[in-house]
Amino acid sequence: MEFWRIADDKIKKAYEEGEFDNLPGFGKPLELDDDSGIPKNLRMAYRILKNAGYKSEEDNEIRKEIMTIEDLIKSSTNEEERELLVKDLNKKLLQYNALLSKRRIKTNSTVFKNYQNKIENRLL
Numbered sequence: 001m002e003f004w005r006i007a008d009d010k011i012k013k014a015y016e017e018g019e020f021d022n023l024p025g026f027g028k029p030l031e032l033d034d035d036s037g038i039p040k041n042l043r044m045a046y047r048i049l050k051n052a053g054y055k056s057e058e059d060n061e062i063r064k065e066i067m068t069i070e071d072l073i074k075s076s077t078n079e080e081e082r083e084l085l086v087k088d089l090n091k092k093l094l095q096y097n098a099l100l101s102k103r104r105i106k107t108n109s110t111v112f113k114n115y116q117n118k119i120e121n122r123l124l
Contacts, residue, residue, distance in 0.1 A: 065092050
């Protein structure tokens with residue numbers, strides 16, 4: 001008998017005997033991560049950071065807000081509305097960077113730091 005059949009038989013037997021009935025989370029939906037907003041080439045890095053404790057719900061909320069504002073900017077035809085959305089986006093980016101900074105996750109990009117300084121100077 002092949003190994004996979006032995007394993008399959010044991011799993012079926014355990015299921016029939018009710019050994020899986022009282023497991024934690026039985027009958028509840030799985031909590032799957034929604035990583036649809038993360039580019040495919042960055043998903044593994046985000047997963048590693050999350051598993052290492054660098055990802056929180058606050059991070060996710062801010063990222064979702066940033067993506068929503070970016071989508072609104074792309075679809076906006078009103079110049080005044082677009083300017084307000086860009087200001088909101090800049091504030092969210094600063095908020096997100098400050099959150100990462102608290103956790104000592106820093107971006108080494110001088111381009112981002114220069115951009116951040118320009119935004120801070122405009123907002124202050």
